[in-house]
Amino acid sequence: MVYAQRRETAKAIGYVHDSEGNPLTEAVVHLRNTSYSTEVDDKGHFVLLVQPGEYELVVSSIGYLSKTVSVSLKNGENKLGHLMLKSDPNMVIDQVVITGKSAIAEVRETPFNVVALDARSQYNSTLDLAHLLDKASGVKIRETGGVGSDMSITLNGFTGRNIRVFIDGVPMQGMGSAFQLNNIPVNMAERIEVYKGVVPIEFGADALGGVINIVTNRTSNTTLDASYAYGSFNTHKSNVSFNHTFKSGVSLQVSAFQNYSDNNYKVKTTYRIFAAEKTPGTDENGNTIPWQSGSSWSPDSAWFRRFHDTYRNETLIAKVGIVGKPWADRLLLGLTMGQVHKDVQNGAEMKFVYGERTAHSRSVLPSFVYDKRNLIVDGLSVRVTGNYNYEKAGSVDTTSYKYSWSGDRRLIKDLRGLSNSYGEASFGLSEYASSNESGTVNIGYRINQSHSIAVNNVLTHYLRKPDIASIAQTIYPDLPTAADSMTRTSFKNTLGLEYRYTFKRKWNTNVFAKHYLNKASGPETGTNTETAAEYTYRRKEDAGKIGYGIATTYFFRDLQLKASAE
CATH class of the missing domain: 2.40.170.20 (TonB-dependent receptor, beta-barrel domain)
Incomplete structure (x- = not known):
């Protein structure tokens, strides 16, 4: 296998909780003056993939004071430990409590065997969708050479026609070689859903190995x-x-x-x-x-x-x-x-x-x-x-x-x-x-x-x-x-x-x-x-x-x- 390019990646890992040690499941973590951001999971943990460097990491959650930490992220795994947020005494939230789950959390809680990848943390990088998909467990991307080379996807040992790829629920089959995963920049996607084995009826697929669904960015903001x-x-x-x-x-x-x-x-x-x-x-x-x-x-x-x-x-x-x-x-x-x-x-x-x-x-x-x-x-x-x-x-x-x-x-x-x-x-x-x-x-x-x-x-x-x-x-x-x-x-x-x-x-x-x-x-x-x-x-x-x-x-x-x- 010959690779044309190699990029270093730093992985920031941490746990967000309140003063009593309870996980803050609605917290958001981002790096100031960058597009890198992510949400914590339902246990308060987060993983953020960025380029190595010096950053100011900001943790925020509704009803709590934001916390800013200077971090030096190196290539490989960086454990940031526990990040505690204090309650905001000036915010009144007793009258109405609004709770909700992110789209990724909702996908993960379905009864299907599915993995959801957040693409937003990789915005404005040169990463393509194929190499982001390669980070999912059970998924292996193989390319025959450099840029534009033929690509194959292996999902839990299945490959070829046993795997179907969709964009917003629409099959990619027949879209042409100009619109393949190793051509598409990561900025176009909000998340990637990887269904292994049994898949929901909305895909209408007979794939034995599973389905990969690219959910595109649907923001209504001006960007x-x-x-x-x-x-x-x-x-x-x-x-x-x-x-x-x-x-x-x-x-x-x-x-x-x-x-x-x-x-x-x-x-x-x-x-x-x-x-x-x-x-x-x-x-x-x-x-x-x-x-x-x-x-x-x-x-x-x-x-x-x-x-x-x-x-x-x-x-x-x-x-x-x-x-x-x-x-x-x-x-x-x-x-x-x-x-x-x-x-x-x-x-x-x-x-x-x-x-x-x-x-x-x-x-x-x-x-x-x-x-x-x-x-x-x-x-x-x-x-x-x-x-x-x-x-x-x-x-x-x-x-x-x-x-x-x-x-x-x-x-x-x-x-x-x-x-x-x-x-x-x-x-x-x-x-x-x-x-x-x-x-x-x-x-x-x-x-x-x-x-x-x-x-x-x-x-x-x-x-x-x-x-x-x-x-x-x-x-x-x-x-x-x-x-x-x-x-x-x-x-x-x-x-x-x-x-x-x-x-x-x-x-x-x-x-x-x-x-x-x-x-x-x-x-x-x-x-x-x-x-x-x-x-x-x-x-x-x-x-x-x-x-x-x-x-x-x-x-x-x-x-x-x-x-x-x-």
């Missing part, structure tokens, strides 16, 4: 955040976000970010040794160049600097709508646009080096969200979302050269018609258009303090078709093939029903059922039994399944027990 970072290997990362809500209730949210890196770090690998040059050939411009008939591999490994691994992406996100109205808590229309250009340096094995192969994509994602609590009657909540994701992605691998890690190249095809085919890995000059539509409807009704019901439906549709004009038929007359020309489709619908029982804030139980409907079609190759000739046809499949489950939790004084099954 302007910007950051820029420069690092090794000519790495540039920047992001800017602006939020403003007018007195009329019109809300405007704009965010943009970009990532760039040459990724020219060194790697150790075996390498290609070209055979002796043969009779010179002629390229398409009439230039005389050597052409290559073969090569061998070195017996030993050596260090080489990567020379064809540039990565660049830019993304713009804009949302406008109405908030805080009697008929809508939120009604937002959004548009996300992004693009990616990526040089491909090597294949699955490091020794297979490329010098001209590239990949690219462009994405446009309009979206819609409507939220309302206590709609028409008290206890009735409605949430509706809609997303359309359109992406054009392609790759280019048409060179007639083979490369060595030294940067040397040799012609592998005599352009007069001799020798082998084009392409460093395999010939490719194609562009595919993909569209992914998703819609979610969630309706919940709280009957009373102990009983509530909910229904949720998630529908997704995926379509992928090739841009035939982009395939170089003049080089290979048999391209595109029948399979290349055939459209691929997928349709999924998940309907969920849930009943929730709460007993005196001590016992929470969710009982639910889900119905899964999947339909898919795409090219399939068959063989004629009489002529033994292969042919391509469209294969269609559909399946419907019903699942059910239960999740329960019980609260003791200093302990919470959870159990779930599906």
Whole structure:
């Protein structure tokens, strides 16, 4: 594993209590003149991740005098011990007592096995969502290289399709390579929820391993955040976000970010040794160049600097709508646009080096969200979302050269018609258009303090078709093939029903059922039994399944027990 950058992190740990030793569960801890802040948990403990340095730590809570402590935070763990707050004699709070829980505390107290990460303490840093997620227990993020490299998530041993990723409850599947977790700056998120195993019906997911939900920043305050970072290997990362809500209730949210890196770090690998040059050939411009008939591999490994691994992406996100109205808590229309250009340096094995192969994509994602609590009657909540994701992605691998890690190249095809085919890995000059539509409807009704019901439906549709004009038929007359020309489709619908029982804030139980409907079609190759000739046809499949489950939790004084099954 090769890392392009390394950042030091200081972890401040402490315990906040009153003069009698009782934990102050509503206290807030922040570092003066910075954006670093966090809330204590239900036992009075807090953990704050910051950059090492000298700070003034401020602890505050309603009804108590604030406390300021000068701290020197070093890389690693810094134990600050007990922090006691004295009662404020000038504050009268006997008449009305208002209590509440943070969103993170509410998530943790659900009967599902969930971990919630507070992203706010990392604002205005160069951390991305993938590396923040890597801090969660049971989660492992693996990247194949530097900035923009392929990323995989492991959750309690599960990976790939066993894990689903959402943003505000909307599936990220189909959003395109410009909008992946290792591209998105941490400023865009308020928190990350990691559900392990059994998941609530609102996600409509059939993930065996669990679900990761990114909850974006929903502040109604006027904010302007910007950051820029420069690092090794000519790495540039920047992001800017602006939020403003007018007195009329019109809300405007704009965010943009970009990532760039040459990724020219060194790697150790075996390498290609070209055979002796043969009779010179002629390229398409009439230039005389050597052409290559073969090569061998070195017996030993050596260090080489990567020379064809540039990565660049830019993304713009804009949302406008109405908030805080009697008929809508939120009604937002959004548009996300992004693009990616990526040089491909090597294949699955490091020794297979490329010098001209590239990949690219462009994405446009309009979206819609409507939220309302206590709609028409008290206890009735409605949430509706809609997303359309359109992406054009392609790759280019048409060179007639083979490369060595030294940067040397040799012609592998005599352009007069001799020798082998084009392409460093395999010939490719194609562009595919993909569209992914998703819609979610969630309706919940709280009957009373102990009983509530909910229904949720998630529908997704995926379509992928090739841009035939982009395939170089003049080089290979048999391209595109029948399979290349055939459209691929997928349709999924998940309907969920849930009943929730709460007993005196001590016992929470969710009982639910889900119905899964999947339909898919795409090219399939068959063989004629009489002529033994292969042919391509469209294969269609559909399946419907019903699942059910239960999740329960019980609260003791200093302990919470959870159990779930599906």
